[in-house]
Amino acid sequence: MAQQEDVFKKIVSHCKEYGFVFPSSDIYDGLGAVYDYGQNGVEMKNNIKKYWWESMVQMHENIVGLDAAIFMHPTTWKASGHVDAFNDPLIDNRDSKKRYRADVLIEDQIAKYDEKIEKEVEKARKRFKESFDEAQYRSTSPKVQELQEKRDNLHRRYQEVMNAPGGIDLEGMKQIILDEEIVCPISGTRNWTDVRQFNLMFKTEIGAAAEGSSTIYLRPETAQGIFVNYLNVQKTGRMKLPFGIAQIGKAFRNEIVARQFIFRMREFEQMEMQFFVKPGTELQWFETWKQTRMKWHQNLGFGAENYRFHDHDKLAHYANAATDIEFHMPFGFKEVEGIHSRTNFDLSQHAKYSGKKIEYFDPDTNESYTPYVIETSIGVDRMFLSVLCHAYEEQLLPDGQTRTVLHLPAALAPVKLAIFPLTKKDGLPEKAQEIFNDLRFYFNCKYEEKDQIGKRYRRMDAIGCPYCITVDQQTLEDNTVTLRDRDTMEQTRVVISELQQIVDEKVTITSLLKKLA
Numbered sequence: 001m002a003q004q005e006d007v008f009k010k011i012v013s014h015c016k017e018y019g020f021v022f023p024s025s026d027i028y029d030g031l032g033a034v035y036d037y038g039q040n041g042v043e044m045k046n047n048i049k050k051y052w053w054e055s056m057v058q059m060h061e062n063i064v065g066l067d068a069a070i071f072m073h074p075t076t077w078k079a080s081g082h083v084d085a086f087n088d089p090l091i092d093n094r095d096s097k098k099r100y101r102a103d104v105l106i107e108d109q110i111a112k113y114d115e116k117i118e119k120e121v122e123k124a125r126k127r128f129k130e131s132f133d134e135a136q137y138r139s140t141s142p143k144v145q146e147l148q149e150k151r152d153n154l155h156r157r158y159q160e161v162m163n164a165p166g167g168i169d170l171e172g173m174k175q176i177i178l179d180e181e182i183v184c185p186i187s188g189t190r191n192w193t194d195v196r197q198f199n200l201m202f203k204t205e206i207g208a209a210a211e212g213s214s215t216i217y218l219r220p221e222t223a224q225g226i227f228v229n230y231l232n233v234q235k236t237g238r239m240k241l242p243f244g245i246a247q248i249g250k251a252f253r254n255e256i257v258a259r260q261f262i263f264r265m266r267e268f269e270q271m272e273m274q275f276f277v278k279p280g281t282e283l284q285w286f287e288t289w290k291q292t293r294m295k296w297h298q299n300l301g302f303g304a305e306n307y308r309f310h311d312h313d314k315l316a317h318y319a320n321a322a323t324d325i326e327f328h329m330p331f332g333f334k335e336v337e338g339i340h341s342r343t344n345f346d347l348s349q350h351a352k353y354s355g356k357k358i359e360y361f362d363p364d365t366n367e368s369y370t371p372y373v374i375e376t377s378i379g380v381d382r383m384f385l386s387v388l389c390h391a392y393e394e395q396l397l398p399d400g401q402t403r404t405v406l407h408l409p410a411a412l413a414p415v416k417l418a419i420f421p422l423t424k425k426d427g428l429p430e431k432a433q434e435i436f437n438d439l440r441f442y443f444n445c446k447y448e449e450k451d452q453i454g455k456r457y458r459r460m461d462a463i464g465c466p467y468c469i470t471v472d473q474q475t476l477e478d479n480t481v482t483l484r485d486r487d488t489m490e491q492t493r494v495v496i497s498e499l500q501q502i503v504d505e506k507v508t509i510t511s512l513l514k515k516l517a
Ligand code: ATP
Pocket: 221, 253, 255, 262, 263, 264, 265, 266, 268, 269, 270, 335, 336, 337, 338, 377, 378, 379, 380, 381, 382, 383
């Protein structure tokens, strides 16, 4: 675990050193849980968005795009339930003055029991070697049984307070924290305040005060922009059910605990698609979208073992099925995407609050009804993080040296091709520039002539550039260059006129989409 945390720290500093992600307003020492994407980060982020957008909008005849504003009429958030219920339970430690999410403290405690149990099992596995029967050990070891009982008890109490009939039982939560003797990691004390609810939406004012300003919110999710435009899109696009509306955009949440770099941010970006279906068919579509989205992730080639579904047993009151796609990050399996069957809750609520009829007239059956909705919702930044975590490697080379390399899928890499003259003389730079000028029309290229060739390769490995070409003396004679592959480091000689096709085949989003189809 400690080793994994070290790797994560290295990834965070690599992101800064190589222009992927910077703390926001860095010269002022940053702003909590807000980040900026640098010269390489923005390219990779755009590629991720392109992969998502094209797989949704371009590859599906019945899915169209939308770009709704961040500011929305304040009633939107009343109707959606966010004003009343988009809360996290928070608790302060009086000694350290640090604020925590009470539910996270309890979930961490459950995870601690799980870790202790796994440690016992691993110890026994080492002790008994080949003769070890894991199932038997788990069901008979008094130590494991005791831990399991404590864990299950805690889990049961936690479920009870979270699902209390009148909303989360805040006093019950505090009692659990006290009974479990959970301490503040900073002060080490149990001097806790009561648990309070905290709304995660950022507020601001619209209009000058003199004209009568009113409070509006920065949207905490992009989905509501889609729901309020359902009628506009359905009518003007003459859309027939089932159909989807996709959107990429910023969302804002005043997260209490901002941890794990770009995993939990206060300003982040979502890629959401709401798929409108006939009532009664929603669970079938939920299943279809679960599989479609998993395929999209696995298509990047990171290995199926790094993904899992986490089906929710506790459903929001409006949902009738929900699952998360989790990815194996250095800090455990974590949610990257949520897939929810949201019934007709949102459209009905907006119909109620706006007084407008929000329905679909079904020409096949001559009936009108409120469509049901399947939502797929993925965070761009979390996706970005999962790609980086999987790609990062400190590789020991046969000659004893190490190199830091990002094995990014070529289609997501910020720079696709680096072009180097071997030396700065004999007309090599001019020839390399000529190739650069030709190829930059097709993909993102980089020209570099500074430093030894080995150093230039390393710099490109560190930003995950899949190909480098070197122009040498022979190039001037026969119009060939060496093409170096980032992962294998193998070099082959290729004719300049074939370069575009060779590289293009590997680096375009189309190559990913074709694999998906
Ligand atoms: P979590 O339980 O981790 O807070 P959530 O269940 O509230 O996430 P959703 O409301 O389902 O998340 O949002 C959909 C997606 O948006 C998430 O799967 C995640 O990828 C992304 N997301 C949500 N909150 C954040 C955040 N604070 N920072 C970055 N991405 C986020």
